[in-house]
Amino acid sequence: MKVRIDKYLWAIRLFKTRGLAAEALDKGRVKLNGVAVKASRSVVVGDEYEIRTEARKWVIKVTALLENRVAYPEAIKHYEDLTPPEELERIQFQAASFYTGKRLSKTGRPTKKDRRDLDEFTGE
Numbered sequence: 001m002k003v004r005i006d007k008y009l010w011a012i013r014l015f016k017t018r019g020l021a022a023e024a025l026d027k028g029r030v031k032l033n034g035v036a037v038k039a040s041r042s043v044v045v046g047d048e049y050e051i052r053t054e055a056r057k058w059v060i061k062v063t064a065l066l067e068n069r070v071a072y073p074e075a076i077k078h079y080e081d082l083t084p085p086e087e088l089e090r091i092q093f094q095a096a097s098f099y100t101g102k103r104l105s106k107t108g109r110p111t112k113k114d115r116r117d118l119d120e121f122t123g124e
Contacts, residue, residue, distance in 0.1 A: 003065045005030065005049075006039040011066040012075045014051060014058060024053065048082065056091050059083050 003011075006021040009030070015021040021039070028036035029052040037049075043062055051058040061080040069075075110118065 001065055001067065002042045003067050004039060005037055005041045005043050008043045008062070008066060009051070011069045012060075012079050013069070013072055014053065014060075024051070029053070057083065057087050 006018055006025055009015050009021040009024075010018040015024065024030055025037060025039040030037055031050045032041075032047055034050075043065060045062050045064065047062045049058075049060050049062070051060065059082040061082055062078070063080050064078040066075065066078040
Protein backbone atom coordinates (compact mmCIF):
# COMPACT_ATOMS: atom_id res chain seq x y z
CA MET A 1 0.00 0.00 0.00
CA LYS A 2 1.32 3.46 -0.93
CA VAL A 3 0.22 6.52 1.01
CA ARG A 4 1.07 10.13 0.17
CA ILE A 5 2.67 12.12 3.01
CA ASP A 6 -0.04 14.82 2.93
CA LYS A 7 -2.76 12.19 3.27
CA TYR A 8 -0.85 10.38 6.04
CA LEU A 9 -0.35 13.55 8.12
CA TRP A 10 -4.05 14.31 7.78
CA ALA A 11 -5.03 10.72 8.65
CA ILE A 12 -2.96 10.64 11.87
CA ARG A 13 -4.58 13.95 12.87
CA LEU A 14 -1.54 16.25 12.89
CA PHE A 15 -3.45 18.58 10.55
CA LYS A 16 -7.16 19.36 10.58
CA THR A 17 -7.52 19.19 6.79
CA ARG A 18 -5.56 17.61 3.98
CA GLY A 19 -5.22 21.04 2.42
CA LEU A 20 -3.44 22.36 5.53
CA ALA A 21 -1.10 19.37 5.41
CA ALA A 22 -0.32 20.03 1.73
CA GLU A 23 0.25 23.73 2.47
CA ALA A 24 2.74 22.89 5.24
CA LEU A 25 4.56 20.58 2.84
CA ASP A 26 4.67 23.29 0.14
CA LYS A 27 6.12 25.77 2.64
CA GLY A 28 8.87 23.31 3.66
CA ARG A 29 7.62 22.72 7.19
CA VAL A 30 7.86 18.93 6.89
CA LYS A 31 11.36 17.47 6.65
CA LEU A 32 12.82 13.99 6.23
CA ASN A 33 16.50 13.81 7.25
CA GLY A 34 16.67 17.62 7.21
CA VAL A 35 15.36 17.92 3.64
CA ALA A 36 11.92 19.35 2.85
CA VAL A 37 9.58 16.84 1.18
CA LYS A 38 6.81 17.28 -1.37
CA ALA A 39 3.17 16.34 -0.80
CA SER A 40 3.32 13.53 -3.35
CA ARG A 41 6.10 11.62 -1.55
CA SER A 42 5.18 8.10 -0.43
CA VAL A 43 5.46 7.30 3.26
CA VAL A 44 7.62 4.33 4.26
CA VAL A 45 7.43 2.58 7.64
CA GLY A 46 10.47 3.65 9.67
CA ASP A 47 10.74 7.18 8.25
CA GLU A 48 11.30 9.97 10.78
CA TYR A 49 9.71 13.31 9.95
CA GLU A 50 10.23 16.70 11.57
CA ILE A 51 7.00 18.70 11.35
CA ARG A 52 6.42 22.33 12.33
CA THR A 53 2.82 23.38 12.89
CA GLU A 54 1.55 26.68 14.24
CA ALA A 55 1.07 25.17 17.68
CA ARG A 56 4.23 23.06 18.08
CA LYS A 57 7.11 21.14 16.57
CA TRP A 58 6.76 17.37 16.16
CA VAL A 59 9.28 14.61 15.50
CA ILE A 60 7.46 11.43 14.52
CA LYS A 61 8.47 7.96 13.39
CA VAL A 62 6.09 6.09 11.09
CA THR A 63 5.17 2.71 12.62
CA ALA A 64 2.27 1.79 10.31
CA LEU A 65 0.57 3.20 7.24
CA LEU A 66 -2.85 4.79 7.45
CA GLU A 67 -4.84 5.98 4.45
CA ASN A 68 -8.16 7.13 5.93
CA ARG A 69 -8.76 9.46 8.86
CA VAL A 70 -9.69 7.57 12.02
CA ALA A 71 -10.44 8.42 15.65
CA TYR A 72 -7.53 9.82 17.68
CA PRO A 73 -7.03 6.73 19.91
CA GLU A 74 -6.66 4.64 16.74
CA ALA A 75 -4.52 7.23 14.90
CA ILE A 76 -1.80 7.42 17.57
CA LYS A 77 -1.06 3.71 17.04
CA HIS A 78 0.31 4.49 13.57
CA TYR A 79 3.21 6.73 14.63
CA GLU A 80 5.68 7.16 17.48
CA ASP A 81 6.14 10.64 18.95
CA LEU A 82 9.88 11.35 19.30
CA THR A 83 9.49 15.06 20.13
CA PRO A 84 12.33 16.23 22.44
CA PRO A 85 11.28 16.83 26.09
CA GLU A 86 12.43 20.48 26.01
CA GLU A 87 9.93 21.18 23.21
CA LEU A 88 7.12 19.64 25.29
CA GLU A 89 8.17 21.77 28.30
CA ARG A 90 8.09 24.91 26.13
CA ILE A 91 4.53 24.09 25.09
CA GLN A 92 3.50 23.52 28.73
CA PHE A 93 5.00 26.89 29.76
CA GLN A 94 3.39 28.64 26.81
CA ALA A 95 -0.02 27.24 27.74
CA ALA A 96 0.41 28.27 31.38
CA SER A 97 1.29 31.86 30.52
CA PHE A 98 -1.41 32.26 27.88
CA TYR A 99 -3.30 35.57 27.92
CA THR A 100 -6.71 35.12 29.54
CA GLY A 101 -8.35 38.24 28.17
CA LYS A 102 -8.96 39.86 31.55
CA ARG A 103 -7.55 43.35 32.00
CA LEU A 104 -5.07 43.99 34.77
CA SER A 105 -6.35 45.77 37.85
CA LYS A 106 -5.85 49.55 37.97
CA THR A 107 -5.34 49.84 34.19
CA GLY A 108 -7.60 50.85 31.32
CA ARG A 109 -10.76 52.88 31.73
CA PRO A 110 -11.36 54.60 35.07
CA THR A 111 -13.94 53.06 37.36
CA LYS A 112 -17.02 54.93 38.53
CA LYS A 113 -15.23 55.84 41.77
CA ASP A 114 -12.19 57.06 39.81
CA ARG A 115 -14.48 59.20 37.64
CA ARG A 116 -16.09 60.77 40.72
CA ASP A 117 -12.68 61.49 42.25
CA LEU A 118 -11.54 63.13 38.98
CA ASP A 119 -14.69 65.22 38.78
CA GLU A 120 -14.21 66.36 42.38
CA PHE A 121 -10.55 67.18 41.74
CA THR A 122 -11.30 69.25 38.63
CA GLY A 123 -14.20 71.01 40.39
CA GLU A 124 -17.00 69.83 38.12
